[in-house]
Amino acid sequence: MKTKLQEYKNHPFSMLMFILIILSAVIMIGAMIFIIGYILVRGIPNMKPELFEWQFTSENQSMMPAIINTVLMTLCTLVMAVPVGVFSAIYLAEYSKKGSKIVKIIRMTVETLSGIPSIVYGLFGFLAFVIALRWQYSFISGAITLAIMVLPLIMRTTEEALLAVPDSYREGSYGLGAGKLRTIFKIILPAAMPGILAGVILAVGRIVGETAALIFTAGTTAAVPENIFSSTRTLAVHMYCLLSEGLYIDQAYATAVVLLVMVIIINALSSFLAKKLTKN
Amino acid sequence: MNSNQLKETIMKFVFLIFACFSIVAVIVICAFMFANGFPAMAKIGFGNFLLGTEWRPGQNLFGIFPMIVGSIYVTAGAMIIGVPIGLLCAVFLTFYCPKKLYAFVKPVVGLLAGIPSIVYGFFGLIIIVPIIQNVFGTGGKGVLTASILLGIMILPTIIEVSESSLRAVPKQYFEGSLALGATKERSIFKAVLVGGKSGVMSAVVLGLGRAIGETMAVIMVAGNQPAIPKSVLSGVRTLTSNIVLEMAYAADLHREALIATAVVLFVFILIINICLSMVKRRES
Numbered sequence: 425m426k427t428k429l430q431e432y433k434n435h436p437f438s439m440l441m442f443i444l445i446i447l448s449a450v451i452m453i454g455a456m457i458f459i460i461g462y463i464l465v466r467g468i469p470n471m472k473p474e475l476f477e478w479q480f481t482s483e484n485q486s487m488m489p490a491i492i493n494t495v496l497m498t499l500c501t502l503v504m505a506v507p508v509g510v511f512s513a514i515y516l517a518e519y520s521k522k523g524s525k526i527v528k529i530i531r532m533t534v535e536t537l538s539g540i541p542s543i544v545y546g547l548f549g550f551l552a553f554v555i556a557l558r559w560q561y562s563f564i565s566g567a568i569t570l571a572i573m574v575l576p577l578i579m580r581t582t583e584e585a586l587l588a589v590p591d592s593y594r595e596g597s598y599g600l601g602a603g604k605l606r607t608i609f610k611i612i613l614p615a616a617m618p619g620i621l622a623g624v625i626l627a628v629g630r631i632v633g634e635t636a637a638l639i640f641t642a643g644t645t646a647a648v649p650e651n652i653f654s655s656t657r658t659l660a661v662h663m664y665c666l667l668s669e670g671l672y673i674d675q676a677y678a679t680a681v682v683l684l685v686m687v688i689i690i691n692a693l694s695s696f697l698a699k700k701l702t703k704n
Numbered sequence: 705m706n707s708n709q710l711k712e713t714i715m716k717f718v719f720l721i722f723a724c725f726s727i728v729a730v731i732v733i734c735a736f737m738f739a740n741g742f743p744a745m746a747k748i749g750f751g752n753f754l755l756g757t758e759w760r761p762g763q764n765l766f767g768i769f770p771m772i773v774g775s776i777y778v779t780a781g782a783m784i785i786g787v788p789i790g791l792l793c794a795v796f797l798t799f800y801c802p803k804k805l806y807a808f809v810k811p812v813v814g815l816l817a818g819i820p821s822i823v824y825g826f827f828g829l830i831i832i833v834p835i836i837q838n839v840f841g842t843g844g845k846g847v848l849t850a851s852i853l854l855g856i857m858i859l860p861t862i863i864e865v866s867e868s869s870l871r872a873v874p875k876q877y878f879e880g881s882l883a884l885g886a887t888k889e890r891s892i893f894k895a896v897l898v899g900g901k902s903g904v905m906s907a908v909v910l911g912l913g914r915a916i917g918e919t920m921a922v923i924m925v926a927g928n929q930p931a932i933p934k935s936v937l938s939g940v941r942t943l944t945s946n947i948v949l950e951m952a953y954a955a956d957l958h959r960e961a962l963i964a965t966a967v968v969l970f971v972f973i974l975i976i977n978i979c980l981s982m983v984k985r986r987e988s
Contacts, residue, residue, distance in 0.1 A: 438887040439889075441893060445792045445796050445800060445889075448792035449793055449796040452789060452793045452863070453809060453812075455856055455859075456815075457812075459824075459856075507722075511719050511723070512719070512723040512726065516723060519716055520723075526724075529727060536977055539917075540917075540970070540973060541918070543917065543948060544733075547737070547947065547962075547963060548737060551737075605711065629818045633820025636821075639948065663820075663823070667829070683820055684819065684823060687815065687819055691818050694814075
């Protein structure tokens, strides 16, 4: 300890850097704990039963329809995005030859897609689905927009999970006389499943937290949709509406708590599955 | 060709078709954005649109220069705050963090990345805005507030990407430098960080992309005045918030001008992406 201190005295640069490193770590950890803690502490007392009534009225500002919509929206988005994402990743990981032109283009477009801000997705969905296809503000416009948005995330995590499956699995399967297709579906996909699920759950997290892409595609009607062409609001959009009206800070606190709890559960699930993959 | 082989070939093409979906998506998105944005830009005049300093939709004045400047200010502020802290945190997690603390901090960084931006915006509104109000005696919403909030929001991106690039630097760099008598800090900053430079660069560029594209959090704390900010405390409107604020009631040329705003943002993002892939290419 003493020699360490002596060393730092002789090297002011090192001491300064050490202090800065510790300071940043303290700031980061402090900010994390403060954000999560503050919202939970201030929000939980605002969790009143009328916020969870089945019908939304302007008096109760119930978030129950928004919660149901969030679940429906997530399911519908995943139904579209997961097959496309997983099949694309299978092509990239199992079929593509290294350096082929089409693969390069696919990778470039996936990177582009993952960099596009959600508000641009929102405007695209607005122009393409709401206006051009005349679906109005609707559940389905929102779901397709979100599906395109989470596609790169699912593709990347699935591809990583597939590549992490040892080649000996493939060779063993071929050695037993199985074809490529059979090997993929019976051997590789099951082995990569935890990794794929971890990615899908991360995608769920993005869907749950998304606001900007949904306001102009799915709209803000606070009711459970009658069909896929009715407007609907998810929990994050609900929170935006509460805040932009400026009258419902208490309700916004409660909504933030629900969102935060959802995100915590989603993240815990995802990292649990990812850990399972590395153990295997 | 027997039926099995046929099935294999067909499925290979099915996979390929699915893989091409992302190409189609990018083309369709570009087509819709440009086709809707460019006519408005042409109508307003490219110079008037990009360099005009007056945004008054009521009088058909559509200059987005204040918003471009606003986006650049806010993003630059976020980088000034987020990059050093994020980078130093990555160093902390890689070289200093005790195992027990790491097991706690690592998942929480992931959680920080997963918190919805609207929740961040809310946090900024109820915590950071009043603090700025009290400290500087202003309205509280402005460039500084937005920069601080965005700086926090890009932390997880910067930490995660630069941590993995620091870990990818061969151990010998660090150990060799230590063996030559350099202190731990000197070894980290002069050997390891230099070795992981391109990874750190891509972390910075990713953070930049996230900061410039952020909408819902900025809208809550930036004040949203469509004028070039005079100081770090004055209100500011970014390209993203301009769209969300007015899209709901905009019509005709006004709406097209907002779409054109998104096109400008989109072009920014494309430029950032090209930078990112150039950094990555140098890496490999």
